[in-house]
Amino acid sequence: MIYGYARVSTTEQETTLQLDALRRSGVETILQEKRSSVGQRPKLMEMLESLEPGDMVKVYKIDRLARSLMDLLSILDRIQKAGATFQSLTEPVDTSTSAGRMMTHMLGAFAEFERGIIRERSIAGQTAAMMRGIHCGRPRSISPSDEQEIVRLWKSNQYTMDSLAALFNVHPSSVKRSIYRVLKPGHSSLR
Incomplete structure (x- = not known):
């Protein structure tokens, strides 16, 4: 046909x-x-x-x-x-x-070359923006003060990541990222 x-x-x-x-x-x-x-x-x-x-x-x-x-x-x-x-x-x-x-x-x-050029330009633009203090990517779904509260509640061992996500009306991944961001390596293990 x-x-x-x-x-x-x-x-x-x-x-x-x-x-x-x-x-x-x-x-x-x-x-x-x-x-x-x-x-x-x-x-x-x-x-x-x-x-x-x-x-x-x-x-x-x-x-x-x-x-x-x-x-x-x-x-x-x-x-x-x-x-x-x-x-x-x-x-x-x-x-x-x-x-x-x-x-x-x-x-x-040519398409592969074009993808490479676009990627290089994108990385260079993001690097320049970050050097100027501009945040790249999506805005955080949790404010810094809420992050501190999430970590405080997490450390109390009375909340799971899922329960904190429900409490703050965010995705559990956001809670996990917040905890990792606030708790520097070596502070406390995540459960």
């Missing part, structure tokens, strides 16, 4: 150009969506779940299929695991050919 997938970002846009090109290329079944690639894409998921060995997925352009390189590689992996192939009508990606598979591997290498 040859599947075609067409997508536009809004309901005001039309898929006519994509549909015409897909039909000319011999597509038997076309699934189309009028929605952003950021949210759920039920027609895409339906197509990916129905793929069988020997099937082919065609798109007019890669950006109609995936919102990012990582998303594309994930989708291509699902297609490959189903025993199907992929072809873009306007870009040199056709996993049924050696050159197309090579292009897919090159895309994977």
